[in-house]
Amino acid sequence: MLSVLIVEGYPDLRKAIVATLGRAHYRCVEVATAEDAIRKLQSGRYSAIVLDPRADVGSDPVMLYLRANQPEQVHNVVILGDEGLPKPFNSADLVARMPVR
């Protein structure tokens, strides 16, 4: 089972993303802040990272960390928002952006 790191500060949206990807057979690890995201990235590997770029999460620190330490991971990031997958989005569009085994 591929694992995905969900970085989203809005609790109910995070919950819904976890449920959506869980149903599509991804194992989800969820965090609410950039700080926690970096901690998770330091200790584990993920096939994809779903990242909310908003102020409370802050995508910059996460992207900086990845570029410096795991550059091969950068293209596995799905940004939620106008630069990536605009909110609100359909579950099918989110799942379509996930890597396949």
Next chain:
Amino acid sequence: MPTAGLSDRILVAAPTGRDAELICLQLGGVGMRAERVDSVIAVANAIPDGVGAIVLTEEALVPDGLSALSRALTQQPAWSEVPLILLTGESSFTSRHRTVEGLDGRTNITLIDRPVRIKALVSAAQSALRARQRQYEIRDLMVQLENRLHERDKFLAILGHELRNPLSAILLAAQMTDSDGKLDNEHARLIERQSRHLTQLVNDLLDLSRVVTGKIILKPQVIDLRDVGAQSLRTIEASAQAQNVEIRVSLSKDPVRILADPVRVDQILNNLLTNAVKYTPARGHVTLRIETEDGRAVIRVGDDGVGIAPDRLDGIFEMFAQLDNAIGRAQGGMGIGLALVRNLVNLHGGTVLAQSGGIGVGSEFIVTLPLATSDVVAEEKKQTRADREPAASSRRIVIVEDNADVRDLLVLKLRRLGHEVSGVGDGIDGLRAIVATRPDLALVDLGLPRMDGFELARRARQELGENVVLVAVSGFGQPDDKRRAVEAGFDEHITKPADVHDIETLLAEFPPRNSDREALL
């Protein structure tokens, strides 16, 4: 942008003899700031730095100078029309006509024939500066409007953005149906929760816009603030328990009577208490204190939650103030509640402020409201048995009066007679209320703060035409008041104190004019 301080100077260009010197001396003698300039070209160059008016003698208008001046005047911003006083020479009517034509349409010219009488020159300069002052006021108003427009654009952008998270959550949860099209409990609850949250947001937004545009008509009555407090506590109890936050209450032993709209006071308290609970972690405390202090009713809502950084305290009542606050956003806060609180408190003639020792040490919100005066309480008691339903002859009335006691009492008395009455305390709010509610009759004190009654009447007439009866009230006893009031657009003038009987008489005198009112609302 003109340089500050230069905007009221009068530039004087008069190349012949001692003309310029004498003109400067005369204008300076009556306190005006006159500056001698060598040529009309120099005048033209100085215009962008700011100028109140220009005085030229006709000899100064050499062809090069005339075209330079004409160019400079053409380049003025839309609000600007620099007043020009031209002291005409011995030239023929035709040549003078040509000179004026050369500048025509670009500025406001006053011609004074020589020999010049000092009085005529001074009076022309004074009226030129007054006209210029008016232009500056228009400029400032335009800047204000532009800023407001910019704020509104920013507001809409943020609002659009803030709606995305709840909508995303709802959309994803709604797509979690099973093969039979059924949705599990957890996701149904999520959808309900986020829908309620969006509903609350929309309600707050609409209320806020009603307050800002003066469309909320308060229905004040004498209430004991402790009763409203108890009611608000009942509403908040469940969510406080769910979050394991303890609420401590301290209510004054004596009644805290205020003249206020109970629905709106409940809204104020609810918003403050909801916020306090929201920003307090489990096992924290929220306190509510209601008491009388220094002749005011005081509500304190405190908590030992996340607190507010000192540099954020001032702006906390602005819309979307908590935008970059992680907890507020995570909880789905939009930062509209406090803006609404401040507006509702102001509408009641009260104040609200936030205090906090900083991040992590909790915060306290303090609302003060004027206590009901004994006159008002007595009047309200008489009313308790009276029928509050509007009478058949019910009319819509706005009272614009800065003395809160006079205003409140009049509002109460008129309401008792079955009229639909709202009271506001200054000229700007008064104009707003009159334009928004289109009353049958507006009673306007002439000496109002922020915008006087005369100006209010002029603007109200511009907006509403004849569809409102405007009555001026003044206590000055100036014979001039009546004439000025009529000139400004008032229908009637009465002397203070305005009594209910005066108003009833006026209402009888002026039958309803705005029969199309309902269609306009």
